[in-house]
Structure formats: structure tokens, C-alpha cells
Amino acid sequence: MVSPQDSPYLVKTPLTQIVYKLPVTEYPNHKFIGCSDIIDYEIHNKLGEGTFGEVHKGIHKKTNKVVALKRILMHNEKEGIPITAIREIKILKMLSHTNVINLIDMAIGVDESNSNTDANNEAQPSIYMIFPYMDHDLAGLLENPKVKFTEAQIKWYMKQLLEGTFYLHQHKILHRDLKDNKGVLKIGDFGLSRPLQEKSLTGCVVTRWYRAPELLLKERRYDTAIDMWAIGCVFGEMLKGSPILRGRSDQDQLDLIFKLCGTPTEEDWPDLLDKLLVCNPQNRATAFAALDHDYFFTEPLPADPKE
Incomplete structure (x- = not known):
């Protein structure tokens, strides 16, 4: 396990400082052959x-x-x-x-x-x-009953998901899919993504179980908060081992959301999940705020991918 002194990921500072403290190799300028x-x-x-x-x-x-x-x-x-x-x-x-x-x-x-x-x-x-080539699809890992994530592994995946999402949101892009290669998470499948300023309701593109309430309520304009809701659902799924909101229809999905969001306690879920699964998108944590949450700076610390 890396110590806070050895890893820029584990030093609690404003997110802008975390981003710029990362080694150059962490943000490769990949070469596109043509x-x-x-x-x-x-x-x-x-x-x-x-x-x-x-x-x-x-x-x-x-x-x-x-x-x-x-x-x-x-x-x-x-x-x-x-x-x-x-x-x-x-x-x-x-x-x-x-x-x-x-x-x-x-x-x-x-x-x-x-x-x-x-x-x-x-x-x-x-x-x-x-x-x-990526070894795994995160959804496939979550569906595999033989795969049980430790708390440290969950933190490691959540940090990567939030860092990639923060980068995308800086570029005003909403994300969609997750892949995993030897412990390194990558966000992919941008076929249904669009620059944020163009984003309007042209049909729901998020699987119902991960769909934010504003989408289910047919909101015509939405923003990066829909990603944060989906991340909260993925977080809950990693903690529980199965999807936490299995709606059979849009109305059933809304009913489950309203039941859940009124009940979480500190004993049931870490504080961070409570900041992500917030019905009002304006009050939902951003990727910037989520990355600086105490959850990532308390024991057990996020796992070392080499493990």
C-alpha cells in the first residue's frame, strides 16, 4: 500500500493542485496514427x-x-x-x-x-x-458473483472514475461507459456523448437503473449532474455487490429513488454516497467536490493498482 507521502493521489489539497501535481506520464498525449x-x-x-x-x-x-x-x-x-x-x-x-x-x-x-x-x-x-484492448468491463466485474471488491479497491476505482469524469466535465463532455485494464479504469464509449452545450432530451441514453431523477422526470435540459448520479449508483453497486435501484419502469424507478434518498444514514452508506444520490441536481456533488471528500483520505486508503 502506498503512503500519503509517496502518492500525489492521497494528499488532501484543492483538486486543481492534485491535478497539476500528477506526474506527466499520468496524462499521456497519445499518438493517433491516422x-x-x-x-x-x-x-x-x-x-x-x-x-x-x-x-x-x-x-x-x-x-x-x-x-x-x-x-x-x-x-x-x-x-x-x-x-x-x-x-x-x-x-x-x-x-x-x-x-x-x-x-x-x-x-x-x-x-x-x-x-x-x-x-x-x-x-x-x-x-x-x-x-x-481492455481486460474487463466494469459492469461485467460487478455482475460476477466471484468478484468482491475490498473497501480499498472501491476507493481506488472511485477515485479514477471521478478523476476521469472531472477531466471530461472540464471539457464539457458527459460520459457513458467504463472499462478496466489491470486495475486502471478508463471511461469509454462516447457514441452517445455530446458537448454539454448541445445536450438536450433526445431520448434517454442512460440505463434506467443509473438514470438521474431529472431524466426520469423528462427534464429537457440537463448537465454534468446526471453523471454524478450515475457514479453514485455505481458506487452503491460496488458497496452492495448488486445494483441498488432496479426499477421496472420509469415510474417504478422514481418510486425507488424517492424511497432511497429519504433513508440513507451514516451506518448504511458512507457520506460520499449521500452527496451523490441527491434528487436536486443543483445540490448534487460535482466531481471536483467528490474527489476532495474525506472518504478518500481515511483508512483504508485507495488500493495500489499493483496489488
């Missing part, structure tokens, strides 16, 4: 589906580096690349933070696994977004 040919990569097993495409495990042939390839699905090639894909590419190219997933390359070409053909039975080219 546009490669898909033949530069070996495409392996399918990992899942993202917002607008399939995700496969792959290997960059020249470097032998394991990567994740997200193939952008174009259901109607005449309309071009989906706006969600363009939005995610644009956002990821402008962001650089240890706890935010980085886009390392784009690739184009026709691969053997792509059965997409036109009227003349000619294979259509595919466009891929290339990401670092």
Missing part, C-alpha cells in the same frame, strides 16, 4: 457490440500489440458514417487522460469476416476504430 489498412490487423473473436458497431479482439501485425477493433456498422451506406460514430471519433481525438479510453488508429478495408455486400454482391469496405 488511417491504416485493415490488413495491418489480425481480427479475432467478437467481444461484443458497442453503440453503433461490433467490437472484436485483434492484433496489430507489425507491433504484435493486442487491440480492440470497433467496426462501424453502416446500415445504409448512401447516408455515410452514422453521426454517433463521427461524434465519438471527434470527441476521442480531442481528449487525453489516463482514465479516458484513447483512440489510437482508424482502419479501412474489406475483411473476410465482413459479409456486407452491395447489389452486385461486391463486399463493401468497413471502417474500424482501434482502441487499446
